[in-house]
Amino acid sequence: MSLLLASPELELVFSALLLTLVAGLVVALLAARSVLTCILLMSAFSLTMALWLMTMDAPDVAFTEASVGAGVSTMILLGAALSSTDVIPSLRPGRLWFPAVACLAAFIGMALIVPDLPVFGDPGSPPSAYVGRLYLEQTPHDIGAPNVVTAVLASYRGFDTLGETTVIFAAGVGVLLLLGGQVRSPDAAPEDVSLRASAGSPVLSVAARLLIPIICLYAFYVLAHGEFGAGGGFQAGVILAAALILHALVFGVRETMKALPVGVVRACAALGVLGYAAVGFLAILNGGRFLDYDALLSPVFEAGLPSSHLAGGHHHWGQRIGILAIETGVMLAVASTMTAIFYAFTGRVSRSDAAGAS
Amino acid sequence: MAEAIGWIGAVLVIAAVGLSIAGAVGVLRFPDVYTRIHAASITDTGAASLMTLGLLLMAGFSPAAIKLCIVWVFIMLTSPAAAHALAGAAFGSGHRPVLADPRQPSEDEA
């Protein structure tokens, strides 16, 4: 960041300002008494946090924080708030001593650890010195992906990422089970007559119509571009889910469910994980190890492909195709899980309304 | 010449930041939700335009410049639409603008 801020002192001041903002938001969050104000504050907190991650030169993490923390969590928290009460019951002071002591102990413990941490960006620190350095040195030769983050996530540690994708899928299944699983079919959902008067805003309709295709296109750009810059399957999936959620918000979840039925969304969530694993088994069938992308293409076929413009020549084609394939699986799983959870929340709300009306 | 254009860009960026702060002060000091929406949405789109223009002048043409233009287009699409939706929702839920002259209250004042 030295280009941005002329001196380390200025950089320090900037970091201090951002962290002060973060601390102020946390204090405000503690003082807030309404659930919806809390959600607003958490959204702002996420944006500030991501901004700070950007200053630490971690655009991949900032990307995820922005799309998950500020976007999808806000949506899911809103859905949760709608199915609960409006106001947090104010805590009695007598009950606060245990959380207060626990928080204070955790704070003191962390404060004691901080002096032992390596300086930010220190090349001799353990994360940078051993395996991290190996990844940085070997990626151009092994993978050929300019973005080392993607190379590590999708190729070196592809098995870990398969586990993470499964965790997302399992978490989605858990949420659906908790919420009752059954989502009302769009035709059976009650239609609120009083909303029809306000349902004709052409401004939002036009803006959403223009934006939704662009957002979908952008999601695929993020998916394909993850190999070169910030992005990848997780972020692309969240952006795709955001496009669907925008559609549901503006045109009503009934229309979205007509276009993309609940069953299809749930099947796609499973298909994403299965597709990821299938790439791994394909590599085994071709004589390699699980998720060994180098084995995906036969050497004869690979030799016929034009050699990559990146260093290392044509043997990177298997890596590139493998990374893109598993990222597509991740995108499908993440987008479908997010959409299924959103469906479950909105379907649940309309069902409780129907129960109250009948 | 190039240096002069760079300076013009820098001035535009600073103007954008100034506009942004002016909008924030407006949001803080204006009397009701409609004037605040007005202050925020006008200065947000204005600051985005000025900053895009300024950064383009400073950095010249590059792939990043195209992305900057995309950011600008998104802000110009979303910010007014969000402001419109907000004002519509505020009016629909019963908030009425604070009027300048208290002797002539609006008829539909609650």
Next chain:
Amino acid sequence: MLAGGVAGLLVAMGLMIVRLLRGPTAYDRVLAVNSFGTKTVLMIALMGFAVGRPDFLDVAIVYALINFISTIALMKVFRLRSLAEPLARLSISREAPDG
């Protein structure tokens, strides 16, 4: 110079937080978060150009999109108490349903 710009935007963001906390109406709060988000986008654009990293602009685009969607969602929840109902008709040419 650019440091001054970033600091100025930070000041504007801080003022937005003050409005978020003061309210008084829910729409003031949503407006504050929306404007906070737009200023964040501008700040990332400024930072991205200052360090010459186009990656940062990708994040700025996501911010702009997410900001819009959360504003719509929050506004809907405050106004309609529901995420499921439509705000606009999908098809303008469709017959208006009888009231």
